[in-house]
Amino acid sequence: MLFDALPRDPANPIPGVVHLPGFLALGEQEALVAQARELARSVQGTPVAMRRPVLKAGQMQAWMLSLGWYWATQPYRMLTEVDGYPVPPVPENYQALAERILAAAREIDPRVGPTPAVETALVNFYPPGAGMGMHVDAEEESANAVVSLSIGEETVFRIEGPQGNRDLLLMSGDALVFGGPARRARHGVLGAKPGTGPEGTGLKEGRINITMRQMRR
Numbered sequence: 610m611l612f613d614a615l616p617r618d619p620a621n622p623i624p625g626v627v628h629l630p631g632f633l634a635l636g637e638q639e640a641l642v643a644q645a646r647e648l649a650r651s652v653q654g655t656p657v658a659m660r661r662p663v664l665k666a667g668q669m670q671a672w673m674l675s676l677g678w679y680w681a682t683q684p685y686r687m688l689t690e691v692d693g694y695p696v697p698p699v700p701e702n703y704q705a706l707a708e709r710i711l712a713a714a715r716e717i718d719p720r721v722g723p724t725p726a727v728e729t730a731l732v733n734f735y736p737p738g739a740g741m742g743m744h745v746d747a748e749e750e751s752a753n754a755v756v757s758l759s760i761g762e763e764t765v766f767r768i769e770g771p772q773g774n775r776d777l778l779l780m781s782g783d784a785l786v787f788g789g790p791a792r793r794a795r796h797g798v799l800g801a802k803p804g805t806g807p808e809g810t811g812l813k814e815g816r817i818n819i820t821m822r823q824m825r826r
């Protein structure tokens with residue numbers, strides 16, 4: 610964004626979707642990046658390492674680390690271990706973060722629903738320019754909201770609503786919730802914009818997105 614000092618207000622673009630710009634302070638973003646890096650390093654070289662999943666349509670552009678449950682593709686399924694290697698657990702601080710975010714989101718749109726018990730999380734790393742195609746988060750049985758955090762380079766998040774697609778600019782520190790009527794909405798990201806990440810997150814380039822989800826009903 611050209612003038613990133615301009616205030617950005619919370620938004621409720623479609624029922625059940627709440628965008629909370631700048632929710633995370635820079636120090637919190639840096640701590641989350643350091644923690645995610647540590648988790649990724651702890652499983653490097655194992656079958657539960659960060660990887661670019663291969664789908665029917667081809668290999669994803671984003672690198673993905675599964676926590677709590679492992680999102681396996683071809684066919685899609687959720688696993689608690691891969692070839693005898695346990696999936697790293699969801700860090701304890703994620704639940705408190707989800708609660709803070711949902712409390713703020715419910716003030717704007719109560720339709721986001723209850724706070725998810727964070728049983729699984731995905732840490733996605735998008736190299737500059739990388740995006741993610743439109744899809745539905747359908748592997749979790751729970752209908753509780755997905756909580757999403759953005760750190761690093763900006764991207765455009767696209768989500769299908771009752772009146773067509775809505776595009777939201779996600780910047781470093783933004784939180785996004787999609788729950789209630791939007792929990793199974795199709796969504797994707799258009800591509801991390803090179804050079805737009807702020808100093809001080811611990812990321813030299815690219816974008817990290819952390820999504821927190823409840824698995825079981």
Ligand SMILES: O=C(O)CCC(=O)C(=O)O
Nearest residue numbers: 731746766797798818820
């Ligand atoms: O990177 C994002 O903001 C969205 C990620 C996403 O859609 C997903 O992990 O299902």
